[in-house]
Amino acid sequence: MSKLVIVGTVAFDAIETPFGKTDKILGGAATYIGLSASQFDVNSAIVSIAGDDFPQEYLDLLSSKNIDISGIEIVKEGKTFFWSGRYHNDMNSRDTLVTELNTLADFNPVVPENYRDAEIVMLGNLHPIVQQSVLDQMTTKPKLVVLDTMNFWMDCALDDLLSVIKNVDVITINDEEARQLTGEYSLVVAARKIHDMGPKYVVIKKGEHGALLFHNDSVFYAPALPLEEVFDPTGAGDTFAGGFSGYLAKTEDISFENMKNAVIYGSTLASFCVEKFGTERMENLSSKEVHQRLVQFKQLTQFEIELA
């Protein structure tokens, strides 16, 4: 089994959806990625930063999922990154109400010694300079580096983003961001341009419309499971990334064919994430439930046309 390094935020989130609102609850990209990857019993470590207002029970939760938290720096008298957002009725768009960087503003990630030879590195959404700094600490070249990012960094740190993108194998990005990054409307053309920027594999996330995996001239399309209702989309993309990278860490097979399976696992886990507020659903997700939903995914997508 491969080791998996996860870098990203741990955070407080306050979320409003048409279904209700929360006080400050556990959030952050690394949190969702870690919880999702933990479905695969991999050896994983989170590299992150928080203030000492970050509850011990949140750290204990991560530890209980067999995640190494020695790379989470706790800043004395510091405050944890806080994000608050409100989803529109369509649940696809949202307004950010509050962003307090707090300790995240001075985040210098330190990868634990025993994870500097990790085979898989999952760079969650963060400033691209922070993402690069994690790569620079790896003592052996990882088998696979996966990067997630967002439009914010395209707006305010594009050169840094392009620099780190050169050094990754897989990028996960949503459809509008792929269009913004390349200036191309067609996702096929956008994926090719991103491929030319460095990543051999390009995953374009389309929310309720699923996800596309591009590699050279090949493409794979994993639909999202049609859901009766999406309760809270927060963390769905990170959960996808956690399932994707966790599955690859477990199977140690980074072929395109196996990456298709990783996309299916990512989509499957994300379909759970949105069923409840925040991390609630992912905290109590059994392998049996995951298995049952994979069966649904097969029924959803597999067909029996015989071709000579």
Added chain:
Amino acid sequence: MSKLVIVGTVAFDAIETPFGKTDKILGGAATYIGLSASQFDVNSAIVSIAGDDFPQEYLDLLSSKNIDISGIEIVKEGKTFFWSGRYHNDMNSRDTLVTELNTLADFNPVVPENYRDAEIVMLGNLHPIVQQSVLDQMTTKPKLVVLDTMNFWMDCALDDLLSVIKNVDVITINDEEARQLTGEYSLVVAARKIHDMGPKYVVIKKGEHGALLFHNDSVFYAPALPLEEVFDPTGAGDTFAGGFSGYLAKTEDISFENMKNAVIYGSTLASFCVEKFGTERMENLSSKEVHQRLVQFKQLTQFEIELA
């Protein structure tokens, strides 16, 4: 092999897209459905109406595809239905520039005698009273009735639409129309409500995001093939319906499992339709090309996760 009755418009279309514009060219729902279904060498007949300005070469084209055109009424000194539209840059939305009903305003469909026992009836987008009138002419109950419709009839003939919907087995409808018809945002909930209106099978078309097939608690999701560029979306939905109904007519198997295949064939054929203006691509489509694209569809969607 089953007989297939197709009712719908034959028309002149004038189309503007970001790639160019056409003069009056061959169009109409029944035209696209018929050309698409002809890929399956089925016995099909089009029931429609046109003026005597409708060129003989268009009729000859349909005949050359083995489509019975005896049910196309040609009105002396009448003018053929004309539609003109302009697509926006995203190719998903369009403005109607001109709609001239002409002979279509007085269309009383007459199903040819030898097709009144057809096993499959494909009701293309038309006034729901016209659609019902075709059903009323069938001397034996069809094995399968498929209905396509659009928001226009929900706005101006909802009661008639709900009446005919009661009598069909499959409805094909796009996502926004499904939401309008039911007042539900979730397509899962919308499909269930449409199911309660009559159709045992509900196909929701999502354009570049593919198509969903609902039946009781089962759902199947056929993605659209990601295309480098969509040249002209006109007729894609009708081409889907033609592939869907044509495949079912050929295979004579209306099980849910085989309907999945029909959705894949419909999506495959629609992916050709949009590559050129109007019917051009469908007029010259070889079975070898269709076969190759089905192979692509398999690669696009099939994965190999073994589940106990």
